[in-house]
Amino acid sequence: MATPKSALRRALRAAKLEQGETLYDLGSGTARALIIGEKEFGAKGIGFEIGLPIFISSRINLFLRRAKSVRVFRKSFFDADLSKADVIFMFLTPRAFVGLEDKFVSEIRPGCRVVTFSSPLKFWQPQETISLPDRQEKLYLYKA
Template identity: 45%
Template sequence: MNTLADFQNTILTAAAIFVILSAALWFIVPLTSGLPWVPARAKRIRRALQLAELRPGETLYDLGAGDGRVLVAAAREFGARAVGIEISPIHCLTAILRAHLAGVGRQVSVRPGSFFHADLSGADVIYAYLTSRQAERLRPFLESQLRPGARVVTISAEIDGWQPEQIDRQELIFLYRMPPTPGSLASYLARDIPEAD
């Protein structure tokens, strides 16, 4: 009887340690890499992918994939292949599980690590929810890796030095096409082109 109680206590202790470590990894790893994970609303994700004109058979890369909601939307709603780059091991597992539960596990892959060290050359569309500082740091990396015609869609942060092709002001989404047009948000706003619908 004492052995069973000891076994149960050991299992409960191991489970508690696992939960605490998982929670720590969930929050601490992203914080130490420069940005905590902030999920985007489904409406905003869908609008970003529409603005990027993501098509069936294309490949989308989500930089900082979090729980995989963008990957699932790209695969399920747009018929795209989706690749997530995510530094947090817990988020990687969550994204993979989410894709399988949504029935798009074969169209989705998740690569652990920093997107600043990833090979992005196979991307048709890059999706990134960034801070301004991260966008500035990412710019030369994207310029060196992406092929002509690839699209970059950013949430909340413009890429300084690039003129957006389109902007959704309500959702604060910026679309760029490679090679990017030199310029800025100000030069975009000075053009006489209507805002994205």
């Protein structure tokens, strides 16, 4: 499942992603968030994806779109260092969030914005909940 591009654009605008900042996508799928981050916001991108076929498709997409400021890694985001993120995007099931609170508290830098699509974090209160036109899912914005 991929986040609709319109929702990604809205998410990155809500997070105030700026040129030169670094966007992380935890569970980066086809890398579409990171490609939009680079092409439309001028951001660098880092993604982590455990699924092999989708990881390969993300590498192909990055090559085809010439997304030179984006790197994707085939590993769990639980094994990644999140301390360089300015904005973190996630579209994950609530189960995949388990254990993330401790990692966020110890690693992400103050001022980092976190935005989730569809599932809110259980451990933080959103600063903003954003409805999307013609969709049931919402965006949830948090600030570290």
